[in-house]
Amino acid sequence: MKLLIIRHAIAEDKNVWAQTGQGDDARPLTDQGRRKMVRVARGLRKIVGPIDLLAASPLIRAQQTAAVVAAEYKGIPIETTSVLIPGTSLAGFAEWLAARANHVVVAIVGHEPHLSALATWLLTGVERSGIELKKGAACLIQFDDAPKEGGGSLCWSLAPAHLRELGRG
DSSP states (O other): EEEEEOOOOOOOOOHHHHHTTTOOOOOOOOHHHHHHHHHHHHHHHHHHHOOEEEEEOOHHHHHHHHHHHHHHHTTTTEEEEEEEESTHHHHHHHHHHHTTTTTTTEEEEEEEEHHHHHHHHHHOOOOOSSSSTTTEEEEEEEEESSSTOOOOEEEEEOOOHHHHHHTTT
């Protein structure tokens, strides 16, 4: 199994959004974030190929990012899951992923610092953030056996600018 970890695209400024009185869960992508994510998604399709499952955090910015990825992948459905909400259990995510072991490529869209802590834990078994995922960045982790802490191998980690370059044309 391969796990494609995608951080949500550029969202509205957290402090400016807070002044609207709406909760952070409702903070949306910016127009620029959507435009850039279209090219990121094209780049992902070129280097990853088909995705069997696309899942996202229920927060609006992750859902909107997943929708851009889904459109690039010809409308693949988006599974909304609470295991991608920031601060949730890393072991809970591994259980969720293991239950989907029949899929070859699972893509997830979530948030920092949760995603980089998750990736680090899946690669090393250490519960801390050891990689940086900028907005719109992605990494691909491969598991030879069931997904678990320290059980993954990093295939690649790319910044959004690199993914957009791959998505040109």
